[in-house]
Amino acid sequence: xxxxxxxxxxxxxxxxxxxxxxxxxxxxxxxxxxxxxxxxxxxxxxxxxxxxxxxxxxxxxxxxxxxxxxxxxxxxxxxxxxxxxxxxxxxxxxxxxxxxxxxxxxxxxxxxxxxxxxxxxxxxxxxxxxxxxxxxxxxxxxxxxxxxxxxxxxxxxxxxxxxxxxxxxxxxxxxxxxxxxxxxxxxxxxxxxxxxxxxxxxxxxxxxxx
Amino acid sequence: xxxxxxxxxxxxxxxxxxxxxxxxxxxxxxxxxxxxxxxxxxxxxxxxxxxxxxxxxxxxxxxxxxxxxxxxxxxxxxxxxxxxxxxxxxxxxxxxxxxxxxxxxxxxxxxxxxxxxxxxxxxxxxxxxxxxxxxxxxxxxxxxxxxxxxxxxxxxxxxxxxxxxxxxxxxxxxxxxxxxxxxxxxxxxxxxxxxxxxxxxxxxxxxxxx
Numbered sequence: 001x002x003x004x005x006x007x008x009x010x011x012x013x014x015x016x017x018x019x020x021x022x023x024x025x026x027x028x029x030x031x032x033x034x035x036x037x038x039x040x041x042x043x044x045x046x047x048x049x050x051x052x053x054x055x056x057x058x059x060x061x062x063x064x065x066x067x068x069x070x071x072x073x074x075x076x077x078x079x080x081x082x083x084x085x086x087x088x089x090x091x092x093x094x095x096x097x098x099x100x101x102x103x104x105x106x107x108x109x110x111x112x113x114x115x116x117x118x119x120x121x122x123x124x125x126x127x128x129x130x131x132x133x134x135x136x137x138x139x140x141x142x143x144x145x146x147x148x149x150x151x152x153x154x155x156x157x158x159x160x161x162x163x164x165x166x167x168x169x170x171x172x173x174x175x176x177x178x179x180x181x182x183x184x185x186x187x188x189x190x191x192x193x194x195x196x197x198x199x200x201x202x203x204x205x206x207x208x209x210x
Numbered sequence: 211x212x213x214x215x216x217x218x219x220x221x222x223x224x225x226x227x228x229x230x231x232x233x234x235x236x237x238x239x240x241x242x243x244x245x246x247x248x249x250x251x252x253x254x255x256x257x258x259x260x261x262x263x264x265x266x267x268x269x270x271x272x273x274x275x276x277x278x279x280x281x282x283x284x285x286x287x288x289x290x291x292x293x294x295x296x297x298x299x300x301x302x303x304x305x306x307x308x309x310x311x312x313x314x315x316x317x318x319x320x321x322x323x324x325x326x327x328x329x330x331x332x333x334x335x336x337x338x339x340x341x342x343x344x345x346x347x348x349x350x351x352x353x354x355x356x357x358x359x360x361x362x363x364x365x366x367x368x369x370x371x372x373x374x375x376x377x378x379x380x381x382x383x384x385x386x387x388x389x390x391x392x393x394x395x396x397x398x399x400x401x402x403x404x405x406x407x408x409x410x411x412x413x414x415x416x417x418x419x420x
Contacts (some may be wrong), residue, residue, distance in 0.1 A: 001291060001318055003273035005262055009255040016252075017240050023228055029309045030227055033329070036260045042226075045219040049251035051248045052215055057420060060244055063213035081211060086373060094326060099239045106211055120244070 006032075014197065055080035058143065059117040059134060060102055082106075082114060089113045091146055093178075095170055096156040097121055105156065113152075121157065123168040135173050142177045153178040159186050215417065217241075265290035267351065269327040269344060270312055290325060292316075299323045301356055303348065303381055303388075306366040307331055315366065323362075331376040345383050352387045363388040369396050 001009075006028050013024035031039050051063045055078065062080035062156030081101050082088065096102055097120050105111050116138045127135075142150050155170050157163035171181050187205035188197050197205070212220075216238050220305050223234035241249050262271045265288065272290035291299065300325030306312055307330050316319050326348045328341050337345075365380050367373035381391050397415035398407050407415070 002313070003262055003271055005255070005258045005273055006271065009259060009263045012252055012255045014238060018236075019229075023309055025313070027226060027229075029271075032219065032259050032262055032309075039256060039260045040224055042362055043253045043257035045215070045222045046241065046249060046256065049219060049242055050249045052242055054215055061213055061216065063215055099242075103212070103235070117312055188334075 026176075053078055055083055058115040059082040059119075060099055061114060064147075087112075089151075091151045093142075093156075093175075094154040094156050095135075097158075101156060103167070111117055111154075113154075116164070118170075121162070123162045125162075125165045125169050127169070135170065139174070139177050149176075150178040153181050155181060155183050157183075245304075245330045261401075263288055265293055265294040268325040269329075270309055270325060298324075299361075301361045302367075303360055303362070304364040304366050305345075305348070305384075308366075311366060320362075323364075328380075331372070335372075335375045335379050337379070345380065349384070349387050360388040361390075363391050365391060366395050367393075369394070 006025075009028045010021065010024045013019055013020045013027060015196060016024075028173070031042060050140045051064065052063055054060075055062055057079055060080045060082065064079070066085075068153070089112050094105065094111060094113060095116045096105070096116060097118055099117055102115055102117060105115075116134060118134055119128070121127065153174050154168045155174075156171070157167045166185055174181060174195070185208060186201065187208055188194065190199060194202065216235075219238045220234045221230065223237060224231045225231050226234075227360070229237070231278060235334070241252060260290065262273055263276065264270075267274055267289055269291045270292065274291070274294075275288070276288045299322050303326060304323060305326045306319060307328055309327055312327060315325075326344060328344055331337065331341070363384050365377045365384075366391055367377045367380070377393055382390060395418060397418055398404060398411060398412065404412065
């Protein structure tokens with residue numbers, strides 16, 4: 001009964017994360033009722049995502065130009081704003097899974113090092129080959145740029161069972177490349193209440209009191 | 211810190227119904243990580259929604275051709291599959307708010323009349339001028355096509371306070387155009403439990419027992 005354009009829309013949109021059948025159907029009619037301009041504008045902001053580039057250093061996204069390297073001549077530079085920023089410490093790295101994790105960390109304005117975005121890790125602890133390549137890439141950067149171990153590598157996976165497992169595996173991989181390897185602190189979130197904190201969190205908060 | 215294409219994407223998507231800032235950010239990175247093909251495919255299914263037409267009879271969508279009228283010559287026919295279907299009863303109408311409501315009713319396969327899609331009604335009971343036009347349009351169809359009152363008009367607004375208010379207003383508008391005006395039955399939903407039904411629902415179920 002539904003016209004093909006709506007069926008096609010639902011087929012694609014219902015597969016996007018956290019958008020199911022019902023929401024994609026509602027979205028289709030919302031856009032249709034808004035009219036051609038809104039439809040075109042919405043299609044354009046999606047289409048324009050294809051112009052984004054992936055930083056060759058940390059694998060975050062950027063939209064800047066790919067430039068000829070100035071110093072050591074060979075190849076082209078394809079760096080995001082963070083990796084281009086000369087004011088950031090080049091001997092501290094944070095390894096994290098998602099671009100949105102990076103955005104959250106940047107918002108704190110408390111981390112002045114650089115990143116490595118790994119992509120979402122599996123729950124089994126098996127790393128995809130692309131993720132292994134990214135870790136090796138970090139090792140190479142440390143070897144080449146610093147010629148010695150990094151001061152610190154922060155493994156910023158989630159404080160969950162899977163995050164802990166993956167952090168252990170990444171730590172093993174990187175342990176020869178940093179003087180120390182750390183993880184984000186654990187405890188009661190600011191604004192949280194002791195009464196409602198789960199045992200594990202409260203235990204961690206006690207152990208890591210300061 | 212975010213590149214413009216992502217900012218633009220978030221600005222548009224976070225305003226869509228039930229998609230907030232966080233989900234639109236996640237969607238942007240999901241699509242970026244899926245690559246150009248998925249980005250283009252997703253943009254296309256949105257863009258193609260613009261080819262849909264609105265049925266000149268019931269205001270549901272369709273993608274069929276606009277054809278010359280065969281019988282009474284004047285103008286063009288721009289009808290959805292339902293309004294074109296000669297097997298449907300032409301003297302019973304269901305007035306509903308949303309296209310998705312129509313889809314749900316069609317799935318029951320129990321309604322063989324035709325529809326009028328009004329668009330979402332306000333909670334104040336004030337009807338938008340476009341909605342008033344649609345109601346007048348239905349009155350004209352009944353007058354022209356039937357030359358007499360319709361057998362029945364079902365007002366299928368939601369069984370909520372606002373839905374009831376709007377149903378009253380629509381009933382008043384249409385009362386001279388149908389032999390009877392009805393609403394959808396109320397009671398305990400199939401699979402529901404008496405113990406957990408709210409008072410109002412249970413009261414209605416008792417009143418409307420059969």
